[in-house]
Amino acid sequence: MKDNNKSIILKKNNSIKSSQSEYEIGFLLKNMYINENDKDDINKTIKSYLNQFIISKVLIHMNNYDADLHRLDQLLIELANFSNLSHLIIDLNLSQIDLQSFSFSLSQFSSIQNIKFLCLSLFEIGAGETECVHISQAIQQFKSLVSLDIDIKENQIKDQGLITLFQGIQKLENLSCLKLDIGHGNIADEGISTAGQIVKDMNRLEDFNLIIWENEFSCKGLTIFANNLIYCQRLKYLNLYLSENFNLDNLGFCQFLEQIGHIKGLQHFALYLVYCKLSMSQLIDSFLQNLKKLKQLNTIEIQSQYYSKADELLTSHLMKLNRLVKMIK
Helix, strand or coil: CEEECCCCCEEECCCCCCCCCCEEEEEEECCCCCCHHHHHHHHHHHHHHHHHHHHEEEEEECCCCCCCHHHHHHHHHCCCCCCCCEEEEEEECCCCCCCCHHHHHHHHHHHHCHEEEEEECCCCCCCHHCCCCCCCHHCCCCCCCEEEEEECCCCCCHHHHHHHHHHHCCCCCCCCCCEECCCCCCCCHHHHHHHHHHHHHCCCEEEEECCCCCCCCCCHHHHHHHHHHCCCCCCCCCEEECCCCCCCCCHHHHHHHHHHHCCCCEEEEEEEECCCCCCCHHHHHHHHHHCCCCCCCCEEEEEEECHHHHHHHHHHHCCCCCEEEEECC
């Protein structure tokens, strides 16, 4: 169902299992200036949907340079009436928006305690260390979150920004699934190692996707990060996207793999190493020695710069360990 103003889309939510039919609603907020009639129409539409449908998932798209924060504020106020809301997705990619004001609005959202799944897309919005403070303060208000997805790539958040984000994430005591994309964020060893020290206290974490391509850290920081993952005793799924990190070296990477080998409960491990200055032929022994320690590991995905004979050899050896191996070409 699509509203006449072409800004609201309603459809059945098949991703959520329930005894009753649940729906998701999407808002496309494009215009910089919204007149009062438009606001009234949207408010009336929302209220009519509230009377007709169980709304469990909301998607808000403002991915343009003319995003209107006031309109978003008004929308969040109306959404506070969605008592069944469990999924909230907000796309602010490429928006020139005041993150302090947005974060305040988000943290005041009265349905926060019901939301289990939160996704924030903040690609290339000019965020830095200060903006990460506002984001961190907002997300830690979502006490019931079990899944958090933040895409903040192509922003110069630097070490302190990353640390601040993790300090907020750490306070989500029910969080079991975390996906964080901080590609091209100017992250060095201090940031990645300190983030690891924070993650080790996230006792419920089971699924961790860290997308951290094209940054400044070395194997020293990466190894400290991996060492702290050992304390995440429920961690089962680990995906690390390390492509285009040119400070990684073979010797240091072996030390990183040694720490991975101590994450006892790991069932799935994915590693992306495209455009890294690493030699798979020199890493085969370390891969085999450490991954075979993981007795519960059943799936492995590895992508290097070129699919070579070394990749084929590693694949054949890992498969002998009765693992499902996928070398991505």
